[in-house]
Amino acid sequence: MMDHAVTSVRLTTNLDWLYPELSEVIRLFLGDIPIAPDAGAVEIAHIHTEENGMWTENAVLDGNFSRSHCVKKVSGGLEEKRTLKRAAKTALFLLMSQALDRMPPWGSLTGIRPTRLIYEGMSRGMTLEEAENWVKQEFFVSDEKASLLKEIVTMQKGIIEPPKDTFDLYIGIPFCVTRCAYCSFASGEIGNGKLTEPYVDALIQEIRETSAFMKKMNLRLRAGYMGGGTPTSLSADQLDRILKEAMHHFPDAVEWTVEAGRPDTIDKDKLLVIRNNHVDRISVNPQTFKDETLKIIGRRHTSEETLRAFHLAREIGFDHINMDLIAALPGEDFKDFERTLSIVTDLNPESVTVHSLAIKRSSKLHEQLTVQGTSHNQADCEMADDMIRYARKTLSALGWRPYYLYRQKYMAGNLENVGYAKPGKACLYNIGNMEETARVLALGAGAISKWIFPRERRIERAPNVKNIEEYIARVHEMTERKRILIMEDERS
Numbered sequence: 125m126m127d128h129a130v131t132s133v134r135l136t137t138n139l140d141w142l143y144p145e146l147s148e149v150i151r152l153f154l155g156d157i158p159i160a161p162d163a164g165a166v167e168i169a170h171i172h173t174e175e176n177g178m179w180t181e182n183a184v185l186d187g188n189f190s191r192s193h194c195v196k197k198v199s200g201g202l203e204e205k206r207t208l209k210r211a212a213k214t215a216l217f218l219l220m221s222q223a224l225d226r227m228p229p230w231g232s233l234t235g236i237r238p239t240r241l242i243y244e245g246m247s248r249g250m251t252l253e254e255a256e257n258w259v260k261q262e263f264f265v266s267d268e269k270a271s272l273l274k275e276i277v278t279m280q281k282g283i284i285e286p287p288k289d290t291f292d293l294y295i296g297i298p299f300c301v302t303r304c305a306y307c308s309f310a311s312g313e314i315g316n317g318k319l320t321e322p323y324v325d326a327l328i329q330e331i332r333e334t335s336a337f338m339k340k341m342n343l344r345l346r347a348g349y350m351g352g353g354t355p356t357s358l359s360a361d362q363l364d365r366i367l368k369e370a371m372h373h374f375p376d377a378v379e380w381t382v383e384a385g386r387p388d389t390i391d392k393d394k395l396l397v398i399r400n401n402h403v404d405r406i407s408v409n410p411q412t413f414k415d416e417t418l419k420i421i422g423r424r425h426t427s428e429e430t431l432r433a434f435h436l437a438r439e440i441g442f443d444h445i446n447m448d449l450i451a452a453l454p455g456e457d458f459k460d461f462e463r464t465l466s467i468v469t470d471l472n473p474e475s476v477t478v479h480s481l482a483i484k485r486s487s488k489l490h491e492q493l494t495v496q497g498t499s500h501n502q503a504d505c506e507m508a509d510d511m512i513r514y515a516r517k518t519l520s521a522l523g524w525r526p527y528y529l530y531r532q533k534y535m536a537g538n539l540e541n542v543g544y545a546k547p548g549k550a551c552l553y554n555i556g557n558m559e560e561t562a563r564v565l566a567l568g569a570g571a572i573s574k575w576i577f578p579r580e581r582r583i584e585r586a587p588n589v590k591n592i593e594e595y596i597a598r599v600h601e602m603t604e605r606k607r608i609l610i611m612e613d614e615r616s
């Protein structure tokens with residue numbers, strides 16, 4: 125009825141505000157193709173009607189194949205919008221899945237963290253099992269993914285809500301030694317390093333200025349996280365300066381992570397600095413243990429270097445190491461992934477994060493694949509699915525449990541990234557940030573502070589400028605933005 129190889133869609137709707145959401149449902153099935161209201165290889169129309177207190181959402185393909193979904197009209201605010209949006213997406217989802225004879229593993233979910241739905245169901249009085257069934261029935265989430273959600277919510281019990289007088293801290297280091305082909309972060313290559321010193325100075329100024337108003341608010345740090353970029357692309361001395369300042373102004377956190385990330389930037393001096401500043405968790409990220417792939421994705425380090433960095437960290441005394449992996453990297457098959465996972469499980473890190481490759485438009489990989497005229501095809505997506513499933517089975521059998529999950533656009537097979545941890549080793553920062561239950565004070569170029577106003581159930585963001593030179597020049601203005609936002613909390 126519809127070809128999987130459709131290259132563009134003409135989409136129309138009589139509710140314009142739903143256009144982006146409806147486009148995302150189409151992309152769940154057809155990937156990142158052009159969708160426009162005036163031209164396309166196939167035509168899809170969404171028509172909303174209202175009669176006798178009922179809404180009917182119709183989705184029509186090429187004027188002759190249609191599906192509809194009816195719901196009781198809801199009046200008022202957010203709930204009205206949410207109900208209407210879900211109903212329209214459901215009609216379009218049914219149309220697409222029947223026209224293509226395919227059911228994506230996460231059903232009709234786009235633009236929402238799947239665990240949110242479980243929490244939403246539970247907040248309406250459902251048990252965990254009832255909420256699991258609800259996401260299957262209402263959003264067509266597969267049994268497998270729904271059970272993953274249940275496991276994650278169980279793992280988050282007791283640690284998802286931070287104490288009320290706390291916040292989490294993010295410190296961004298937007299430098300990397302080289303740029304990975306799949307990278308879409310606002311991270312600059314370190315170049316001749318001339319910006320790192322003024323950047324560290326600006327960051328220290330931001331730490332001092334923000335700590336002053338956090339103290340006034342009587343808020344204390346719960347979990348700190350230094351990410352990037354690659355924090356260890358800075359020198360040991362620069363890392364020491366930042367960490368000392370952070371520990372001095374934001375003392376007594378229960379958890380501190382430094383994302384060491386690229387093994388080629390890790391050495392004994394830097395690890396000692398991190399350890400001596402009481403950081404208890406680091407990330408050493410192999411992504412894969414196949415050297416050929418590492419070259420293709422521009423990582424410029426070898427598997428040997430990853431092993432060396434990991435063992436060095438253990439010798440120095442780190443008892444919480446995370447390792448990141450990516451499934452469905454270009455040129456890899458199932459055996460490659462199986463081998464990588466087996467090396468990781470032999471190393472026995474306390475946590476493992478398994479990503480599905482996301483090819484974003486701003487990455488070099490997207491450019492390369494566009495030039496070659498290739499992209500992730502259906503076979504890649506199925507392989508990614510097999511890898512992700514295998515990782516869950518293997519890690520679970522060996523004692524790691526899934527504890528947080530997020531999805532991004534343009535991921536192979538519309539899958540997910542999942543953090544697994546041994547009991548007691550779940551990263552509080554990751555949970556608080558992903559579930560948006562923690563207030564996050566974020567420092568550094570491109571870092572986005574998120575402040576939660578619980579009484580109004582509102583989250584506000586205060587982004588820092590992304591450009592490194594601009595950040596250095598305007599750091600005081602960046603702290604002011606945050607001060608105004610956070611002090612509003614006191615007044616509300």
Ligand code: SF4
Nearest residue numbers: 300303304307311353
């Ligand atoms: S290490 Fe991370 S931030 Fe740096 S280039 Fe690679 S993916 Fe991007």
